[in-house]
């Protein structure tokens with residue numbers, strides 16, 4: 107890892123990657139990239155590269171994992187060993203187990219599990235390249251993959267983090283900001299703005315949290331628009347006007 111830069115935010119308010127405090131990194135989404143999955147998504151957000159495959163609803167195995175009245179959601183976040191600077195150890199870690207749990211919980215309020223008793227909905231996340239914000243990137247990609255799989259949801263989930271860098275509240279931390287910043291605060295929310303994931307690493311005052319949540323709301327709104335555009339492109343059938351009779 108490189109040494110801590112003297113400043114993470116320049117005197118004219120620009121971050122090292124050229125963004126202002128309230129800007130998210132550029133996001134690119136491809137939908138339906140895996141032919142064996144029921145739904146899938148490849149997402150790039152800054153230098154993060156994430157692949158998600160969704161399978162189901164399908165009969166849950168082992169049988170004892172089934173619930174008679176509802177589907178179970180299983181979310182597995184995994185980092186490829188080559189996704190980070192110092193090779194990530196293959197297999198589950200405390201961190202990946204925690205991220206999988208909170209991400210599953212972020213989707214539970216919107217997936218209509220009651221429609222599919224005894225089944226499982228599997229969400230497999232592979233982080234191919236990591237540059238801070240992988241859990242939020244993975245949630246945004248999973249939301250698209252779930253929609254691609256046709257899983258009934260009350261709405262999309264969007265996710266973004268804010269943090270504190272050089273004493274300033276900024277949106278969507280990159281790796282340097284995550285490493286050398288003072289706080290990181292990932293959030294996920296429904297399209298109505300109800301929060302379904304909220305975590306905090308570092309120290310923030312209540313006023314800083316209020317300010318950060320305002321930034322996150324703005325970021326999530328932008329992400330929701332990107333998600334909707336991709337989904338519209340795939341699912342909206344163009345309206346063909348009947349030709350006028352002459």
Ligand code: UDP
Nearest residue numbers: 190191194236237238239240241242281284
């Ligand atoms: N990271 C790493 N090795 C690890 C775990 C994380 O290099 O074993 C890096 C990776 O770039 C990741 C960043 O640290 O995106 C921040 O990790 P954090 O746990 O805050 O989760 P994230 O911000 O990715 O959701």
